[in-house]
Amino acid sequence: MNKANLSIFASGAGSNLLAIHDASLDKSFPGKLQLVICNKVCPAFELAKSLNYETKLISNLSIEKFELIAHQELIKKKIDLICLAGFMRILSPNFVLKWQNKILNIHPSILPMFPGLDTHKKILLNGLKIHGSTVHIVNEKLDSGKILGQFAFAVKSDDYNSLIRNIKKYENLLYPEVIRKYIWTFLFKEDKFFKDKKIHLNNVVFSY
Numbered sequence: 001m002n003k004a005n006l007s008i009f010a011s012g013a014g015s016n017l018l019a020i021h022d023a024s025l026d027k028s029f030p031g032k033l034q035l036v037i038c039n040k041v042c043p044a045f046e047l048a049k050s051l052n053y054e055t056k057l058i059s060n061l062s063i064e065k066f067e068l069i070a071h072q073e074l075i076k077k078k079i080d081l082i083c084l085a086g087f088m089r090i091l092s093p094n095f096v097l098k099w100q101n102k103i104l105n106i107h108p109s110i111l112p113m114f115p116g117l118d119t120h121k122k123i124l125l126n127g128l129k130i131h132g133s134t135v136h137i138v139n140e141k142l143d144s145g146k147i148l149g150q151f152a153f154a155v156k157s158d159d160y161n162s163l164i165r166n167i168k169k170y171e172n173l174l175y176p177e178v179i180r181k182y183i184w185t186f187l188f189k190e191d192k193f194f195k196d197k198k199i200h201l202n203n204v205v206f207s208y
């Protein structure tokens with residue numbers, strides 16, 4: 001089976017990296033993780049190394065220099081799709097344009113609500129009863145590209161830490177599925193298997 005070459009950009013704990021890795025072990029998954037790029041030493045970087053992925057650490061540089069090196073590495077590895085997974089730098093419009101429609105991101109809010117940082121704090125501060133995450137295409141405006149998938153769950157007596165735990169648990173289910181669908185539909189132009197899905201799992205609604 002022809003597979004899309006994937007790169008993950010990460011700066012954090014790496015739970016979504018692990019989820020994409022796990023999904024890619026399934027023969028029917030249409031992507032192969034070829035390169036992990038981190039902008040600092042972080043658990044995601046260590047995890048990628050321990051899983052024997054090719055890794056590139058590009059730290060302490062301006063975003064332009066970071067992107068220049070990253071771009072060369074992506075071309076070298078013939079990358080078809082970049083998945084941002086807890087990547088804590090904002091990519092320049094120039095880079096986004098070069099990789100137009102080939103960068104996905106997972107953001108921990110139900111966009112367009114709460115783009116940017118500190119989404120969990122904002123949920124708690126505003127007493128919101130619903131929280132969730134969004135997978136979207138990256139465009140030149142922060143957290144504003146086309147929405148590909150979301151989930152939503154009820155906030156109960158959650159505190160900051162339990163919100164993060166819940167968010168990540170469900171992100172780790174959503175992100176690989178959205179990537180799977182996006183590769184088939186957008187990269188391979190093959191959408192006959194992919195009707196829009198609405199799934200209820202433990203009272204959490206997933207839509208993608």
Ligand code: GRF
Pocket residue numbers: 010011012013014015016017044085086087106107108133167168171
């Ligand atoms: C996720 O919650 C994601 O939505 C946000 O950063 C976090 C990354 O988590 N962009 P991990 O590093 O994948 O565990």
